Amino acid sequence: MGSPMALNLIKVGCDVIVWNRTKSKCDPLISLGAKYSSSPEEVAANCDVTFAMLADPESAIDVTCGKNGAVSGMGPGKGYVDVSTVDVATSKLINEHIKARGALFLEAPVSGSKKLAEDGQLIFLTAGDRSLYELVSPLLDILGKSRFYLGKVGNGAAMKLVVNMIMGSMMASFSEGILLSKKVGLDPSVLVEVVSQGAISAPMYSLKGPSMVKSQYPTAFPLKHQQKKLMLTQDLRLALGLAESVSQSTPIAAAANELYKVAKSYGLSDEDFSAVIEALKAKSQDTA
Amino acid sequence: MGSPMALNLIKVGCDVIVWNRTKSKCDPLISLGAKYSSSPEEVAANCDVTFAMLADPESAIDVTCGKNGAVSGMGPGKGYVDVSTVDVATSKLINEHIKARGALFLEAPVSGSKKLAEDGQLIFLTAGDRSLYELVSPLLDILGKSRFYLGKVGNGAAMKLVVNMIMGSMMASFSEGILLSKKVGLDPSVLVEVVSQGAISAPMYSLKGPSMVKSQYPTAFPLKHQQKKLMLTQDLRLALGLAESVSQSTPIAAAANELYKVAKSYGLSDEDFSAVIEALKAKSQDTA
Amino acid sequence: MGSPMALNLIKVGCDVIVWNRTKSKCDPLISLGAKYSSSPEEVAANCDVTFAMLADPESAIDVTCGKNGAVSGMGPGKGYVDVSTVDVATSKLINEHIKARGALFLEAPVSGSKKLAEDGQLIFLTAGDRSLYELVSPLLDILGKSRFYLGKVGNGAAMKLVVNMIMGSMMASFSEGILLSKKVGLDPSVLVEVVSQGAISAPMYSLKGPSMVKSQYPTAFPLKHQQKKLMLTQDLRLALGLAESVSQSTPIAAAANELYKVAKSYGLSDEDFSAVIEALKAKSQDTA
Amino acid sequence: MGSPMALNLIKVGCDVIVWNRTKSKCDPLISLGAKYSSSPEEVAANCDVTFAMLADPESAIDVTCGKNGAVSGMGPGKGYVDVSTVDVATSKLINEHIKARGALFLEAPVSGSKKLAEDGQLIFLTAGDRSLYELVSPLLDILGKSRFYLGKVGNGAAMKLVVNMIMGSMMASFSEGILLSKKVGLDPSVLVEVVSQGAISAPMYSLKGPSMVKSQYPTAFPLKHQQKKLMLTQDLRLALGLAESVSQSTPIAAAANELYKVAKSYGLSDEDFSAVIEALKAKSQDTA
Missing domain, CATH: 1.10.1040.10 (N-(1-d-carboxylethyl)-l-norvaline Dehydrogenase; domain 2)
Known part of the structure; x- marks a missing residue:
C-alpha cells in the first residue's frame, strides 16, 4: 500500500525518496520521478519527514531499529510517520527509539484498502507528536479523506x-x-x-x-x-x-x-x- | 406512520379513504381531500385496495377480523395490503381471512421511520399474492424507495x-x-x-x-x-x-x-x- | 419408568392398580400382584391416589383429560400425582381439571433414570396441594431418596x-x-x-x-x-x-x-x- | 499450604529441612523436628529432593533462580519438585535452570485447599522427569489422595x-x-x-x-x-x-x-x- 501513497505524493509535486527491500517494486515510482535510497537510514537522512508502511510489527521494528534502519538517519527537526498497523507495544518501542534521536514521531495506522490508497481516500488514526501531526496534515490530506489526532502514542493502534x-x-x-x-x-x-x-x-x-x-x-x-x-x-x-x-x-x-x-x-x-x-x-x- | 403514507398518496392525486379509531387523527388528511369512512369494513367496501398500518399484531387482527373489520368489506377483485409489522402467525391468519372472501392479500411490513415515511423513502418487504404486488407497485414506489417481493405469506415478517x-x-x-x-x-x-x-x-x-x-x-x-x-x-x-x-x-x-x-x-x-x-x-x- | 416405580410399591405391599396403553407392558406387574384396569378413568375411580408417568405433555393431557381419562374417575377425597416431566402450562391445565372434580393435585416431576427408579433413588420435585404431598410422602420415600415441596403448581416444572x-x-x-x-x-x-x-x-x-x-x-x-x-x-x-x-x-x-x-x-x-x-x-x- | 504438607511428611518420619522468607512461619515445624536452612540454596544442597510451594510465578522463579536460589544448590542425583501453580512458560524456565545443573525436575501443581493439604487429600498434576516422579510417588501419596503423571513439562500447568x-x-x-x-x-x-x-x-x-x-x-x-x-x-x-x-x-x-x-x-x-x-x-x- 505504500506504493500508491507515494504515487499520490509524487503526483502533486512532492520530492519523494523511496526504499523497498525489493528495489524493483520501486521502479514504477522511480520512472515517475522518485529518487531511490539504498536503506531506510539513507531515506531518513535525506528527508524531512519519513513515512513507513510495513506489513507487520516485526518488519516495522526491523526497518526502524535494525541495521541501517531509519533511526540511524533520524535527528532533531526530522519526523517519522509510521502508517503501518502495529500493536501498542511496537508503536511505543519505535517511538522511544525515534525520540532518543531528538526527532518527532507520529503513529498513523490507516483504515482503508489498496483501492482507497490509490484514490487518496484513506483514513489516518494518528497519535504522538502533535507538532508533527500538524506539519504532515497537508500530506495526509493528499493521501486520505480524513485524519484523526488521538493523543499519546498507542492511541492510534x-x-x-x-x-x-x-x-x-x-x-x-x-x-x-x-x-x-x-x-x-x-x-x-x-x-x-x-x-x-x-x-x-x-x-x-x-x-x-x-x-x-x-x-x-x-x-x-x-x-x-x-x-x-x-x-x-x-x-x-x-x-x-x-x-x-x-x-x-x-x-x-x-x-x-x-x-x-x-x-x-x-x-x-x-x-x-x-x-x-x-x-x-x-x-x-x-x-x- | 399511516398518516404520512396516506398524505403522500393524496399529494399525487390518489383517491384516498381513511379510517382511524380516533377520528380526529384523520382531520389533517380530510382537510387535504381524503374521505373518511366510519369503519375498516366501510373502507374496504369502498376501495379497490386497502392499506392497513397498525401498531401491533392484536390491532392488526382486530381491525381485519373484528367487528366491522376490513374482512367484512372485502370481496373478489379487491386487495388488502398490511404494512404493519406483525409476526408470521398473525400474517398467515389475516391472509386466511382475506382469502376466504375471495380477495387478494399482500403482507408488506416496512423498514423505516416516520421521517422516511414523510419523505417517501420506506422499504417494503412484501409477500403473498404476486398479482396484488404488481398492482400496488406504483403506489409502493410513491411511498418508498424500494420494494422486495419475497414469495409466500410470512416471508416478509x-x-x-x-x-x-x-x-x-x-x-x-x-x-x-x-x-x-x-x-x-x-x-x-x-x-x-x-x-x-x-x-x-x-x-x-x-x-x-x-x-x-x-x-x-x-x-x-x-x-x-x-x-x-x-x-x-x-x-x-x-x-x-x-x-x-x-x-x-x-x-x-x-x-x-x-x-x-x-x-x-x-x-x-x-x-x-x-x-x-x-x-x-x-x-x-x-x-x- | 412407571414400571419400576409400581414394582417398588408392590414390593412393600401396596395395593396397586395399573394401566398402560399397551396392556402387555403391565403383565410383569400383574404377575406380581397388581390389578389391571381398562382405562385411566377406572384406575382413578378405584384408587385413593393415582400416579401418572407419561412420556410427554401431550400424553399427560390425553390420559388425564381425554376420553376415559383419569379426570372422569376423580372426585372429592382422591388425589392425582403426576410424576411426568411436563411444562408449566400443561401442569396448570391438568391441575385445573383435577381441581374441578373436587380432588387434589400434586405435580411431582422426577429427577433420575430408569436405574435410579429401580433402586428407589429418584428425586421428586413436587408442587400443588400440600395435604396431598403429605399424604403421599411415605410413598415417595419408597420410590425415591428425596422429595421437595416447592409451593404452587408449576414450581416443580x-x-x-x-x-x-x-x-x-x-x-x-x-x-x-x-x-x-x-x-x-x-x-x-x-x-x-x-x-x-x-x-x-x-x-x-x-x-x-x-x-x-x-x-x-x-x-x-x-x-x-x-x-x-x-x-x-x-x-x-x-x-x-x-x-x-x-x-x-x-x-x-x-x-x-x-x-x-x-x-x-x-x-x-x-x-x-x-x-x-x-x-x-x-x-x-x-x-x- | 507448604506448611501442612511439610507437617504431614514430618509426621511419617521424613527428615525435613524447611525454609521460608519469614523464618517465624517455620517455627511450628521446627518445634516438631524439622531443621531450618537459611536459603533455598542451602535446602537444595542438603536434601535429595526439594519441594517448592510458592504463591505466584514471580516468587517461584525468584526462589529457584534468584540469589541464593535453589538452583545453586542443585546437582546431579538431586530432584526439584515445584508444587506451586505457575504458568507453562514459568514451569519451562525453572525446568531449564534445574536441568542445566544436571538435576531432575518435576512440575506438580496441586488441586486442593489448605484443609485438604492438612488432611493429605491433595491431587497432584505432575509432569517432567518420570524417574523423579517415581522416586517421589511415596511422598506424594502421603501428601495427597491421587497423583497424575502427564508427560512433558508444562502439561501439569x-x-x-x-x-x-x-x-x-x-x-x-x-x-x-x-x-x-x-x-x-x-x-x-x-x-x-x-x-x-x-x-x-x-x-x-x-x-x-x-x-x-x-x-x-x-x-x-x-x-x-x-x-x-x-x-x-x-x-x-x-x-x-x-x-x-x-x-x-x-x-x-x-x-x-x-x-x-x-x-x-x-x-x-x-x-x-x-x-x-x-x-x-x-x-x-x-x-x-
Missing part, C-alpha cells in the same frame, strides 16, 4: 483495534443473518440487498455480502491481505486483551472471536475474514 | 426479523466499542466519527452514536417507538426462535439478546434500543 | 428446568475441556479422571466422560431417552424462555443452547445429549 | 488450566441457576439442595451454594485466597489463551470470562470467585 473489533462482530452477525435467511427459505441475496437499503447498511456488507452468499471469500478484496490475516489471527484477540486489561465486558466480541477460532480450525486462515460464515454452517458429521 | 436480528447485534457490538474506547482513554465521540468514515459505517451508528456517548436514548428518533419496543421485547427473541426452529446457530444474536435482557432488568424497556449500552456499563455494587 | 439448564451448560463446558485437553496434547481420559477427584466432580461427568472421549453417546445411559431428547430440543430452550420472561441474564445457558443447536443441525437429535461435544469439533470443510 | 476453565464456567452457570430460580419465585436454597442430590451434584456447589444464596463470598473457604484471585484474574484468561493457540472453540468459557470481567469491574477482585454471581444481578440504574 488502540482505536484501530476497537474499530476492527466492531468490524469482526458485525461480520459474524451478518453471517448469521445470511445463513438464517437461507435456512428459513428466503433468498440470502435479497437479504444483502435489503440490508444495503436501510439503517444498518454498511459498505462492508455490500462489498462482501454477494460473495459470501456464494461461499466465496476472495482475498483480492479492498480489505487487503494482511488486514484479513490480522482480523482472523490477531486484531479481535488483541481487542479482547485490551478489554480484559480494563475489565470491560465485551460478550459480543467474545462470541465472535469463538467463531473466528472455528473458522481457523477449518483451515480458513488464508481466506478473507468473511469466511467466518463457514463457522456457522452445519457440517456433515464426519466423526467415528 | 421473517425477512424483517432477520434484518432486525442483525440490527440488534450491531447495536450491542457498537455499544461494546463505545465503552471500550472510553475505558482505554480514547474519546468515544471520535470512535463514532471514525466508524462513520469507513467500511463499517452505517446510518444507525451515525444517528444513535452521538446520543449514546452522552448516555441519552431518545425515543423521538427516526426508529419509532414501537420499533424500539419490539427490538427489546420481541424481535430479537422471535428471531432466535426462528433460528431455533431450523437449528441455525446464532451465537452473536444469542449473546446480544442476553444484553437486551439485562437492559430490560435495568428498567430500560421504554428507552430507545440503543440503551442496551447500559447493560455493558459497570454499575456500582449495591448488594448487601 | 420450573425447578426441573433450572436444574436441566445448569446440566446443559455443564455438559457443554465439560465438552470444551475434553477437546481443549486433547488439542494441547493431554490425554482427555486423564482429564475426566482428574475432574472426578476434585471440587467439580459430578456423577454426570464420571458417567458420560469416558464415552465422550471415545466419541460415543449411547442413549442406554441412566439419563433415559426422552430426557435426552428433552435436553436437546426442549429443556434448555424452555429454560431460556423462563429466563426471558423474568429478564434474567443467562449468557452461559444461551451460549450452551447455541451448541445444542449446532449438534441438532449435525443430525444428532437422537443421540445422548453428551453428543453436544461434536458441536465443538473442527469438521473438515465440505463447502463448495 | 495446562491440565490445571483446563480444570479451572471448567470450574469457572460451572460456577457461572450455577450462578445463573440460583438467580433464575429466585426470579421465578423458587427458593434458591432448595435449588442448591436439589442440585446436591442428582447427576450434576459437585462438592463446589455444596460448599459455595449456601453462601452465594446469601450474597456472601468468604475467601476463608477451602479454595484458598490466591486460587480465587487466579481464577478471576488469570486462570480463565490463560485457558482462553491456550484454546486460542490451538484454535479450539470454547464459547462457554468465553461467555463465563465476560462475567468474571464484569465482576472485576464491580470491584470484586478480592472476593471469592463465587462472587461472579453479582455480575448477573440487575443493578439499579445509576446512570445520568
